[in-house]
Amino acid sequence: TRTVITVRRRIAVMPKPEKPVDPILAEFPKALANNDPEKRALAIQALRLWLRRRRALTELALQKLWKGIFYCMWHCDKPENQRKLADELGSLLLDTKGDLFFSFFKAFCVTLHREWPGIDAHRLDKYYWLLTSYFRFALLVLKEREWAEAHVRKFADVFAENFMDPKMRVCAPSLILHAIQSYLPALWQVDPRAPAHAVLLLLRPVLHTLSRAITRLPVARIEKQVLQPFIFAPLHRLKSQGQLTAEDWEGGMWQLREERAAQHQARFNELVENPPDLRNVDNTKLPTDMKIFEANIVEPLFLIDYRGLAPLLFTLATDPATTEAGRGSLFRAHRKLCTLVPRVEESYQQFCTEKAEQPRISRKALKRRAAKARAKERRARLEAGLEAEEEEEQVGAGMEVELTAAEAAEMQMQMQMMMEEEEEEEEGLRTNGGGEA
Numbered sequence: 001t002r003t004v005i006t007v008r009r010r011i012a013v014m015p016k017p018e019k020p021v022d023p024i025l026a027e028f029p030k031a032l033a034n035n036d037p038e039k040r041a042l043a044i045q046a047l048r049l050w051l052r053r054r055r056a057l058t059e060l061a062l063q064k065l066w067k068g069i070f071y072c073m074w075h076c077d078k079p080e081n082q083r084k085l086a087d088e089l090g091s092l093l094l095d096t097k098g099d100l101f102f103s104f105f106k107a108f109c110v111t112l113h114r115e116w117p118g119i120d121a122h123r124l125d126k127y128y129w130l131l132t133s134y135f136r137f138a139l140l141v142l143k144e145r146e147w148a149e150a151h152v153r154k155f156a157d158v159f160a161e162n163f164m165d166p167k168m169r170v171c172a173p174s175l176i177l178h179a180i181q182s183y184l185p186a187l188w189q190v191d192p193r194a195p196a197h198a199v200l201l202l203l204r205p206v207l208h209t210l211s212r213a214i215t216r217l218p219v220a221r222i223e224k225q226v227l228q229p230f231i232f233a234p235l236h237r238l239k240s241q242g243q244l245t246a247e248d249w250e251g252g253m254w255q256l257r258e259e260r261a262a263q264h265q266a267r268f269n270e271l272v273e274n275p276p277d278l279r280n281v282d283n284t285k286l287p288t289d290m291k292i293f294e295a296n297i298v299e300p301l302f303l304i305d306y307r308g309l310a311p312l313l314f315t316l317a318t319d320p321a322t323t324e325a326g327r328g329s330l331f332r333a334h335r336k337l338c339t340l341v342p343r344v345e346e347s348y349q350q351f352c353t354e355k356a357e358q359p360r361i362s363r364k365a366l367k368r369r370a371a372k373a374r375a376k377e378r379r380a381r382l383e384a385g386l387e388a389e390e391e392e393e394q395v396g397a398g399m400e401v402e403l404t405a406a407e408a409a410e411m412q413m414q415m416q417m418m419m420e421e422e423e424e425e426e427e428g429l430r431t432n433g434g435g436e437a
Helices: 024-031 039-054 058-073 077-097 100-118 120-146 149-163 171-188 196-212 216-241 249-273 288-297 307-319 323-338 346-359 364-389 405-433
Strands: none
Touching: 024 058, 039 058, 039 077, 039 288, 058 077, 058 100, 058 120, 077 100, 077 120, 100 120, 100 149, 100 171, 120 149, 120 171, 149 171, 149 196, 171 196, 171 216, 196 216, 196 307, 196 323, 216 323, 307 323, 364 405
């Protein structure tokens, strides 16, 4: 018998050089999560000044900061203090500049998703307030940036990615429902005069969630908390009172919106001067911001691009990917909108005509196109491989490497087999297609 001896060499692995850590950044999480309320307050003020001098932060640095902010809220007791702290932490968004605003808000969402399963029932209310506060201050930042379309679109994408999860794979169902409930009320509270394009962009993620919902729960919540109070209820009342006519629809809507916005601002200022007494209310029975907001709000009336909203509703309703849970709701909303808003039916008919004039391509024709594209790509890769082998040079000798007769025959055979497979695949698609275009 032969004995095989294996000799292994020990290779010394040099550790990677550690990146220098900002000593101030390393101290923030500990100071924010301190048990002493005074030290936590000082840490928040220091963090506010520190953020004003930053233009960008790494994802790891933001996650470390948000770990400390999360437990800063965790240690806060009593409803009144919790609400004040939620507003104070939400106002940190006002100190971010440029793209740091979006990355800071996204880090908040990621931290909330990660820590949400570990929050007990006694601490849920404070984090609901924190979420509502962050929605409000994020929209306030967009208002300060004059509702720039690029910024509004980017924020809507971040919001949809983190809170509008129709299949509930990433986000907890309770967070989705609370986001649906408090999103548009926060917009009305921040700016009742928000421009029509911004309102429609911020409404798109909610409507997309409605179209992809797999259960009736988010569908019912969107119908009750978004479509009915913010779109259909004001229109029903205006039509029943006969205040708007088809001839002066835009002007009448603008005038009514200004009146509602002025009433809301006066009522909001009154609430700020005389806030409700929350000291003697039990934490578990305390109503959420939405319930307090509903009790004191002037009926909202946004300027919405209804002629752009009607085609959007119809497109989502007829999309093959739309679930049955949301399809009926979208069709009902589209039908109501066409009956309530003047001249929306005309724009909808024009949209349908333009859509009908577009050439239709069957699914089988699309499959045939995709199969031809894949075959063409495979043939190009094989030809490129043959050319590379023909042009390869021998290392050291400097002589060109030539294919032997056997290798060339083998390559030719592979090409022939691939071409036969492509012909068989195209023949099968033609027979199954039944002559469709």
